[in-house]
Amino acid sequence: METKLTRDEALELLKKYNKEPFHILHGLTVEGVMRWYAKELGYGEEEDFWGMAGLLHDIDFEMYPEEHCKKAPELLEDGGAEIELVHAVCSHGYGLVTDVKPEHLMEKVLFASDELTGLIGAAARMRPSKSVMDMEVSSLKKKFKDKRFAAGCSRDVIKEGADMLGWPLEELMEKTILAMRSCEECVNREMDTIQ
Numbered sequence: 001m002e003t004k005l006t007r008d009e010a011l012e013l014l015k016k017y018n019k020e021p022f023h024i025l026h027g028l029t030v031e032g033v034m035r036w037y038a039k040e041l042g043y044g045e046e047e048d049f050w051g052m053a054g055l056l057h058d059i060d061f062e063m064y065p066e067e068h069c070k071k072a073p074e075l076l077e078d079g080g081a082e083i084e085l086v087h088a089v090c091s092h093g094y095g096l097v098t099d100v101k102p103e104h105l106m107e108k109v110l111f112a113s114d115e116l117t118g119l120i121g122a123a124a125r126m127r128p129s130k131s132v133m134d135m136e137v138s139s140l141k142k143k144f145k146d147k148r149f150a151a152g153c154s155r156d157v158i159k160e161g162a163d164m165l166g167w168p169l170e171e172l173m174e175k176t177i178l179a180m181r182s183c184e185e186c187v188n189r190e191m192d193t194i195q
Helices: 007-017 021-040 044-056 072-078 083-091 105-126 137-145 155-165 169-194
Strands: none
Touching: 007 021, 007 044, 007 072, 021 044, 021 105, 021 169, 044 083, 044 105, 072 083, 083 105, 105 137, 105 155, 105 169, 137 169, 155 169
16 A cells, blocks of 8 residues: 655645644554554564554634534545545445445444544543653553543444454454554644744
8 A cells, every 4th residue: 555645745735725733643643553464563664554543633623513524535635635535534434424334444443443543642642741652551441441541532433443443442442552652752743833
């Protein structure tokens, strides 16, 4: 899987349709997570594609929340994205807002980790360190069980994603924490230049 979009072009595309720093932060975080997973799962040669799917997965969410994953194909194609990238982006909303099913391992990882990065990010902001660097799976599991905490992060989607990958929920949590640790400093640095 390859894309001819450069990372700079993709970031500009994201910022064209997303003005809220939170949405840009989420895109950068999921990009970093997807890059980590690509290397971890033996798809290092596809790291740029995996990262691009993570960066652009919510391209339409801020401006077109009612058309999430439905407006994305138009925005992505106008920006020069390949059909494979469009499919990957749209598949992360499978079952909720679209019937585009995750097929490739990368799409399953994106589906599984998107909501989870939101939950982990919210849990990190509650920590004295405000970081994932000292977060343990056990504390994340407590937050996961508390349905009121980060209520917008669907526990059902996270569980379905783990099942889709054939991983225990705890393994998905552990890997995604590690993935977020791998990119936290870089994401924070980039957010400082964007704001």
